[in-house]
Structures are given as structure tokens and as C-alpha cells.
Amino acid sequence: VRGEALIEAWSEMVSVLIVTEGSEGARLHVDGRWNRVEPFRSQEVDPTGAGDVFAAAYLLRFCETREPLVSARFASCVAGLSVEAEGVEGIPTRSQIEDRLSHGP
Secondary structure, three states, rough: OOOOHHHHHHHHOEEEEEOOOHOEEEEEOOOOEEEEEEEOOOOOOOOOOHHHHHHHHHHHHHHOOOOHHHHHHHHHHHHHOOOOOOHHOOOOOOOHHHHHHHHOO
């Protein structure tokens, strides 16, 4: 089983599945359906670690809200900000995240 078939198989085994797609955003499977998570516009300087940043931000926000869609949108925002500088210099503050969230993708 490969690619999309593997993703579909996993989506039936877990309550929440997220597939990140780089600058294309992500897909979130929850409550039996797929949801599109739009990317936030960014000026990419260094994409290294953006997926890890997405995962960490998702888990942080999910612990705060218990809302998968809200958490995925938050994570998309953080990942988008994180690629705008090299290395850990791109990891944003909470106020930078809130500001970007208020303006939308």
C-alpha cells in the first residue's frame, strides 16, 4: 500500500490525521471527512523544519482548545511564519502568530 491508499488506510484507523503538503497547506481528516487547511502567505527563506514546527504548534494549540480545525489553522500560520527566516530565527512569538491569524491566509 502506497501514497494515497496508505493515507486513506490510516484515516480509518485514527481519530485525527494530518497530512502536511508544504507550501500547499495541509489536509486534516476528522469526524470522517477531509478538511483543507490553507497555507498562510509567506516569503520563504528556509523551509527546513516547517513540518516539525507545524506538528509542535498543532499539539500546543490542541492542548489549549481541543479543536482539531482551530489547531490546524494555528499550526499552518506558525509554519508559514517559521519559513520566513533561517533556522530557529523564524520561529514566531505568540503575538506575531495572533497578528498573522487576524489577517487570515
